[in-house]
Amino acid sequence: MILIYNVRKLFIMDFLFSYYQFLENHRGEKMKKMKFRGIVEGFYGKPWTDEQRLFLIDFMNENDYNLYIYGPKADPYHRSKWRENYPQDEMENFEKLIKKGSSMGVDVSIAVSPGLSMSYSSEEDFETLLSKFLSFARIGSRTFSLFLDDIPPELKSNDDLNSYGSIADAQADFTNRLYNRLKAELGDINFIFCPTHYHGTSVNSYHTTLGKKVDKNIQIMWTGPEVCSEFIDEKDSQMISQAYERPVLYWDNYPVNDASMVPELHIGPYEGRSPEITKHSAGIVLNPMNQFYANMIPLKAISYFLKDSESMSAEKATETAVISLAENCSKAMLDFINANIKSPIHPEYPTLPKELEEKYKSLVKEEKMKESIDILYESGSRILENTSEIKANLDKNILADITPWLDEYELWGKVLTAIADVKKCNYAFYQTSPFEDHMPDDVIDNAVVANSKLEELLTKTVQNKTVSLGQGFMELGMQILIKSKGLVSLYRY
Numbered sequence: 001m002i003l004i005y006n007v008r009k010l011f012i013m014d015f016l017f018s019y020y021q022f023l024e025n026h027r028g029e030k031m032k033k034m035k036f037r038g039i040v041e042g043f044y045g046k047p048w049t050d051e052q053r054l055f056l057i058d059f060m061n062e063n064d065y066n067l068y069i070y071g072p073k074a075d076p077y078h079r080s081k082w083r084e085n086y087p088q089d090e091m092e093n094f095e096k097l098i099k100k101g102s103s104m105g106v107d108v109s110i111a112v113s114p115g116l117s118m119s120y121s122s123e124e125d126f127e128t129l130l131s132k133f134l135s136f137a138r139i140g141s142r143t144f145s146l147f148l149d150d151i152p153p154e155l156k157s158n159d160d161l162n163s164y165g166s167i168a169d170a171q172a173d174f175t176n177r178l179y180n181r182l183k184a185e186l187g188d189i190n191f192i193f194c195p196t197h198y199h200g201t202s203v204n205s206y207h208t209t210l211g212k213k214v215d216k217n218i219q220i221m222w223t224g225p226e227v228c229s230e231f232i233d234e235k236d237s238q239m240i241s242q243a244y245e246r247p248v249l250y251w252d253n254y255p256v257n258d259a260s261m262v263p264e265l266h267i268g269p270y271e272g273r274s275p276e277i278t279k280h281s282a283g284i285v286l287n288p289m290n291q292f293y294a295n296m297i298p299l300k301a302i303s304y305f306l307k308d309s310e311s312m313s314a315e316k317a318t319e320t321a322v323i324s325l326a327e328n329c330s331k332a333m334l335d336f337i338n339a340n341i342k343s344p345i346h347p348e349y350p351t352l353p354k355e356l357e358e359k360y361k362s363l364v365k366e367e368k369m370k371e372s373i374d375i376l377y378e379s380g381s382r383i384l385e386n387t388s389e390i391k392a393n394l395d396k397n398i399l400a401d402i403t404p405w406l407d408e409y410e411l412w413g414k415v416l417t418a419i420a421d422v423k424k425c426n427y428a429f430y431q432t433s434p435f436e437d438h439m440p441d442d443v444i445d446n447a448v449v450a451n452s453k454l455e456e457l458l459t460k461t462v463q464n465k466t467v468s469l470g471q472g473f474m475e476l477g478m479q480i481l482i483k484s485k486g487l488v489s490l491y492r493y
Contacts, residue, residue, distance in 0.1 A: 036283025383413030
């Protein structure tokens, strides 16, 4: 009996240990670190400076990023003048960047985007581009990026039309030839290709042709269902990876704020990315904002997702990043971030204005006039206190980048306080006696001054080039201002 008991005990112990190992292995598979955890300087508008890029390499090293791709659309040698070599001084700057990246585990790739004027069948164009990539190899690069995004989606030249059945055939042939020549010259390399059709909710012959014909060692990029995707889920990752016949490399257009998004500051939580996409993708490369230092907030938060997609919530990651970068004003910064939440991954405007207006109107309806005025003062004061705290404590470089949005945020705090002042003056009318023929001059004068101040501030809000707090408290302010002017005209005519 004792022997049987011991055998059973050993069997159960062995089973439990094996099951535990299975769970750990399964958990490890789900939570594996992405191969590529990168940043692509791929936005429209003013590129970053060489000093900023060197700073970025340090930041990437500290936050476990391993790939930086240079590809700003405004660089003529990257796009419109791709046939021309970079000037010597720029090549020297690239060499410094590549060497620093190499010393810190960050691959630096100089992308070229020739699609606006290149002919896929032209041997001269092919040799010109090959020579340009080899010039990057001579200064240490071993990761090469070919961008064919944001170009006409069809073949244009007669030579290309006569040589290829489709633009997918042309791009697959050209990309393979370029990759094979670089590999023959250099040996082991990484090659990244951004296609022309780089987003969508379905696949077509363009994607499947690339999947079949492009060498399987080449990484193909994808931005998700949209150019700037609100959601990227496992089904999307499976769909495009199956079509491309390889794990897709996501070019995620966040926190970028170019094009129609210029008024927005994208520093909010990295939401809408399913942890399961790590099982089907080669990695994520983020396209940041023109505001270099402001990017450090979202990029630090996103690093937690890239290292371990299930480690913490998007909100917690942002909070952790803010505490790290702005410890002495973290609470104020989190309020400010919530005021600038609008982005492609969070398309709704901040809820504070709507929630405050609903609360205010509810108190008015309950005839709690003092309380309704108090919440306006309290909310305005909190915004103004947050602004002062941020200005006094935030890193000067980040502060310089966010100043336009911070100025608007502060303006809405002043607007709220001015609205409260107007309501306080209006309340004085009724406290005096609304049924008397004449109102004391000081009561009317106070209202006139308060009205003028509120009108001046509301006028300033329409001059903003930013959207901190969305439309803010414009509608509430206008409603109260118009009613207050009417009340003044009732007694001063």
